[in-house]
Amino acid sequence: MRYFSFVNIKSTFIYGVLLGVLGIILFSSKAVMVKLAYKYNIDALSMLLLRMFFAFPFYVVIAAYYSRKDTKVTITKKDRFWLVFFGFVGYYLASYFDFVGLTYIKASLERIILFVYPTIVLLFNKWFLRQQITKHQKLAILITYLGILITFGSEVQLSGNNTYLGGFLVLLSALTYASYLVGSGWLIPKFGVMRFTAYAMLVSCLCVFIHYLIFSRVDVYNYPWQVYMLGLGIAIFATVIPSFLVSISIKMISSSNFAVIAGVGPISTIILAVLCLDEQLTLVQILGTAVVIFGIALISKNKSK
Numbered sequence: 354m355r356y357f358s359f360v361n362i363k364s365t366f367i368y369g370v371l372l373g374v375l376g377i378i379l380f381s382s383k384a385v386m387v388k389l390a391y392k393y394n395i396d397a398l399s400m401l402l403l404r405m406f407f408a409f410p411f412y413v414v415i416a417a418y419y420s421r422k423d424t425k426v427t428i429t430k431k432d433r434f435w436l437v438f439f440g441f442v443g444y445y446l447a448s449y450f451d452f453v454g455l456t457y458i459k460a461s462l463e464r465i466i467l468f469v470y471p472t473i474v475l476l477f478n479k480w481f482l483r484q485q486i487t488k489h490q491k492l493a494i495l496i497t498y499l500g501i502l503i504t505f506g507s508e509v510q511l512s513g514n515n516t517y518l519g520g521f522l523v524l525l526s527a528l529t530y531a532s533y534l535v536g537s538g539w540l541i542p543k544f545g546v547m548r549f550t551a552y553a554m555l556v557s558c559l560c561v562f563i564h565y566l567i568f569s570r571v572d573v574y575n576y577p578w579q580v581y582m583l584g585l586g587i588a589i590f591a592t593v594i595p596s597f598l599v600s601i602s603i604k605m606i607s608s609s610n611f612a613v614i615a616g617v618g619p620i621s622t623i624i625l626a627v628l629c630l631d632e633q634l635t636l637v638q639i640l641g642t643a644v645v646i647f648g649i650a651l652i653s654k655n656k657s658k
Contacts, residue, residue, distance in 0.1 A: 369605025373614050376598030378621040383591035384460040385625045387452060390583040397452040399573050402565045403584030404448070405558040408592045412558065416551035432543055435536060440556025443533020444596075448557070449564070450526035457519025460626055464619035466523040471497075471612035473531035478609050481535065486609070494612070500620075500644030503637060531612075534599075538608035541600055550600040554592075 390400055455463055471494060478484040533553075541549050565573075603611050620641070 365605055369602045370610075370614055372598050373602030373606065373611050374617050376595040376602060377615055377618045379590055379595035379598070381464065381618045381622040382625055383587055384451075384455060384463055384622055385629050386583050386587050386591060387455050388460045389629065390580050390587075391456065393577050393580050395576055395580055396569075396571055397449070397456050398565055398569050399571050399576075400580075400584065400587075401448055401452045401561055402569075402573060403581065404587045404592060405561040407585045407588030408554065409558045411589075411593045412551045412554045415547060416555055419545065419548040419551065422545070422548070428543055432540065436540055436544065436549065436552055437556050439533050439536035439540070440553035441560055442529045443536070444554055444557035445560035445564075447526045447530040447533065449561075450522045450529065454519045454522035454526060457515045458523070460622060463519075463523050464622040465502075466520050467527045467530075468498075468615070468619050469524065470527035470531040470534070471615045473528060474534050474612035475609055477531060477535040478538075484607075484609060496644060496647060500641045500647070503641030503644060534603065534608045534611065537600060538603050541604050546600045546604055547597065550597050554596055 387400060451463070451467070454466075458466075475486050475494070479486055537549065537553070543549075544552065599611070606614075
């Protein structure tokens with residue numbers, strides 16, 4: 354019986370890693386699609402509006418379906434408050450900071466700055482949830498950072514104050530997204546994966562709608578059709594699907610371990626940038642990719658022992 358229990362734990366963790374990697378890869382496609390949309394002179398808030406507008410119906414249907422299912426844990430007013438808070442911070446503020454930051458810097462540079470969020474997740478878990486950072490987690494995340502630095506070392510090109518501003522905004526995005534991941538790891542067991550994700554994303558969508566109505570003076574109906582197709586693509590493939598994959602992964606492997614495997618995000622971004630934005634893939638970048646994959650494999654192998 355102990356053997357079968359071990360096999361089930363091992364399989365669950367590996368599946369959680371694979372789902373997390375797939376979610377991260379899909380999320381990372383957002384930066385490339387946003388940069389493609391910016392070629393049509395759309396502003397950051399309008400692009401974010403299209404993303405949430407197309408995603409909104411999916412979350413409404415999913416939330417309505419799963420709201421009828423009871424959870425085994427009593428949900429308090431405090432739990433609901435934190436769900437609204439993390440929905441506001443994690444996908445509204447984080448997305449807004451990221452979209453604005455991308456107007457100033459390259460998608461590849463955005464990824465390397467955004468990748469500080471795994472470390473922030475580990476630190477938040479240690480400070481607020483009293484979860485210790487294991488030696489293998491430290492080693493794995495150091496290896497993935499090394500791979501990222503190898504891959505993106507030549508991409509860091511600073512040129513003027515706008516680059517620093519863009520980098521600062523993306524850093525704020527990393528900070529707010531990390532807080533969402535930590536909060537989701539705590540709240541998902543109470544609400545359930547599907548219901549928590551749908552509710553949190555609905556909060557984010559509503560925040561974006563209100564922000565646009567109050568502050569934007571741009572007519573969102575006069576862009577080329579390519580912009581709307583990119584908005585739809587971002588909504589489905591870089592928002593709805595990966596938001597659930599990430600939540601499922603966090604439930605299966607914990608937010609700390611998810612933070613480690615997030616190292617695949619910058620790598621997938623540069624591959625997509627090569628395919629979609631005509632950027633060049635070098636031998637050094639291939640080496641860096643291999644190092645990141647090794648770091649992810651290390652944390653997966655250690656957990657399965």
